[in-house]
Structure formats: C-alpha cells, structure tokens
Amino acid sequence: MRLSAEARTLQDRLGYQFRRPELLARALTHPSIATETRPSNQRLEFLGDRVLNLVIAEALFLLDRLADEGQLAPRYNVLVRKETCADVARQIDLGAALKLGRSEMMSGGRRKNALLGDAMEAVIAAIYLDGGFEAAKPVVLRLWGGRIETAEELARDPKTALQEWAQARGMPPPDYIETARQGPDHAPVFTICARLRDGAEACATAGSKRQAEQAAARTLLARLESQA
Known part of the structure; x- marks a missing residue:
C-alpha cells in the first residue's frame, strides 16, 4: 500500500x-x-x-x-x-x-x-x-x-497553585479575563489572561476556556517563581 x-x-x-x-x-x-x-x-x-x-x-x-x-x-x-x-x-x-x-x-x-x-x-x-x-x-x-x-x-493544578501563591502573599485569588474569542461557534478559540492584584499577568490561547485558563496560570506562575 x-x-x-x-x-x-x-x-x-x-x-x-x-x-x-x-x-x-x-x-x-x-x-x-x-x-x-x-x-x-x-x-x-x-x-x-x-x-x-x-x-x-x-x-x-x-x-x-x-x-x-x-x-x-x-x-x-x-x-x-x-x-x-x-x-x-x-x-x-x-x-x-x-x-x-x-x-x-x-x-x-x-x-x-x-x-x-x-x-x-x-x-x-x-x-x-x-x-x-x-x-x-x-x-x-x-x-x-x-x-x-x-x-x-x-x-500540579496550575490554577490552584497560582491561587495558593497569591494567598500566601496576602493577595486575593487571580482574575481570569477573556480578552479574545475567534473561530466559528462549533470550534471557538479563546484567549484568556490570568491577572493578579499587583498587575502581574500572563495570557494563553486554547480551544476551551478551561485549557486557556490553566495555560495562563501555568505561564504566570512559572514567571513569578523564576523571579523569586
């Protein structure tokens, strides 16, 4: 064949x-x-x-x-x-x-x-x-x-880990903000930013809101831990 x-x-x-x-x-x-x-x-x-x-x-x-x-x-x-x-x-x-x-x-x-x-x-x-x-x-x-x-x-669940990181520093839980949505209704692509009270944020794009939130949280947490 x-x-x-x-x-x-x-x-x-x-x-x-x-x-x-x-x-x-x-x-x-x-x-x-x-x-x-x-x-x-x-x-x-x-x-x-x-x-x-x-x-x-x-x-x-x-x-x-x-x-x-x-x-x-x-x-x-x-x-x-x-x-x-x-x-x-x-x-x-x-x-x-x-x-x-x-x-x-x-x-x-x-x-x-x-x-x-x-x-x-x-x-x-x-x-x-x-x-x-x-x-x-x-x-x-x-x-x-x-x-x-x-x-x-x-x-490690990145959203939970990011929330624990914020709370350990006296901050409220992070916000997850949808900044863009593209593609047809049956196959949307979301861009979501994870944002802390001090302004630190990271954004990610994925085929579901949950995946985009997880990816954004993971990226932001990695950035914060590298700066520690």
Missing part, C-alpha cells in the same frame, strides 16, 4: 518505518471519512490507549522507585490524558496527515484536542501491531520525552 506524502513524512517524525503501511493509514482515518472497506481508527484508538498506559506507568514506576501509588497516580494521569496526547500529536504535526471528512475539515478538525488525541493513540496501536511492544515503547518514550521527568510538576 502506498501512503500519502503527509503520512510518509509523519513516519520520519515518529522515527518509525512501517512494514505494514496499511496500519498507519487506518490509524489516520477519522470516522467521518470511513467506509466498509476503509475502517476508521476507533478500534486502534482503544488498543493504543492501553499500550500508552502501560508504557507511561512503567516509565514512572522505574523513574521514581520511592514514590507510592498516591504520588504516581496524578503524574500518570497528566501524561495519558487526552490533552497531553493532543499536544504530542501537534508536536509531530499529526493533524496534517489525518484523513477527514469534509465537515470535519471545515470545522477545524485537524486542531481539535479530542480528534488529535484519539489519532495519537491510534498511531501508537498501529506501531504496536506492526512491531510489537518493543517497537511502540521507544516511540512513546521519545515523543513524551521530558514530560515524563517533569510529570510531578505538570500534575
């Missing part, structure tokens, strides 16, 4: 060449364009989620041999959640290789967190089926990279 130019380029970014390219083609096929002879990536998504979970759980288990379950669980959760999978998908421009129906393309499907996260899991499953766990594991570890080492920090 001959892959599209985008899918062949994706292989290079994955660092993995498929012996059975039809597996990658299926992993990139969204339900909106699937047919009886061209199945979607949904079954692969189911399998890929489990492969990802095992790789990440093992990596965290081996990285910190003193951590108990209560410490490992939030680190694990932040690494396997849909938003993180979508971030990794954007990192390798997976969206450019997706095969979508017209309605999904028109609605900005290549940028949607849920769609990208599902496709990332499907690609992991495709690698697993093509080369086994020993092929999938290094790809996941490489793509997730530094996120694994910094999982403890990532697991």
Whole structure:
C-alpha cells in the first residue's frame, strides 16, 4: 500500500518505518471519512490507549522507585490524558496527515484536542501491531520525552497553585479575563489572561476556556517563581 506524502513524512517524525503501511493509514482515518472497506481508527484508538498506559506507568514506576501509588497516580494521569496526547500529536504535526471528512475539515478538525488525541493513540496501536511492544515503547518514550521527568510538576493544578501563591502573599485569588474569542461557534478559540492584584499577568490561547485558563496560570506562575 502506498501512503500519502503527509503520512510518509509523519513516519520520519515518529522515527518509525512501517512494514505494514496499511496500519498507519487506518490509524489516520477519522470516522467521518470511513467506509466498509476503509475502517476508521476507533478500534486502534482503544488498543493504543492501553499500550500508552502501560508504557507511561512503567516509565514512572522505574523513574521514581520511592514514590507510592498516591504520588504516581496524578503524574500518570497528566501524561495519558487526552490533552497531553493532543499536544504530542501537534508536536509531530499529526493533524496534517489525518484523513477527514469534509465537515470535519471545515470545522477545524485537524486542531481539535479530542480528534488529535484519539489519532495519537491510534498511531501508537498501529506501531504496536506492526512491531510489537518493543517497537511502540521507544516511540512513546521519545515523543513524551521530558514530560515524563517533569510529570510531578505538570500534575500540579496550575490554577490552584497560582491561587495558593497569591494567598500566601496576602493577595486575593487571580482574575481570569477573556480578552479574545475567534473561530466559528462549533470550534471557538479563546484567549484568556490570568491577572493578579499587583498587575502581574500572563495570557494563553486554547480551544476551551478551561485549557486557556490553566495555560495562563501555568505561564504566570512559572514567571513569578523564576523571579523569586
């Protein structure tokens, strides 16, 4: 089977060449364009989620041999959640290789967190089926990279951490101000600024208000801690 130019380029970014390219083609096929002879990536998504979970759980288990379950669980959760999978998908421009129906393309499907996260899991499953766990594991570890080492920090809820930072200095909780909204109603993009009483602020843009608030809080907190 001959892959599209985008899918062949994706292989290079994955660092993995498929012996059975039809597996990658299926992993990139969204339900909106699937047919009886061209199945979607949904079954692969189911399998890929489990492969990802095992790789990440093992990596965290081996990285910190003193951590108990209560410490490992939030680190694990932040690494396997849909938003993180979508971030990794954007990192390798997976969206450019997706095969979508017209309605999904028109609605900005290549940028949607849920769609990208599902496709990332499907690609992991495709690698697993093509080369086994020993092929999938290094790809996941490489793509997730530094996120694994910094999982403890990532697991901290940034809005809660920023509020605690402010309260420890006698300030009220930060305000979250929506400064812009773009895109169609079915796929809006929000820009939100986290602002403290002393005027310190940071802004972020995301596909949901919650994600934008979290990102803005994370950016502002990192800036404040670097200045401390």
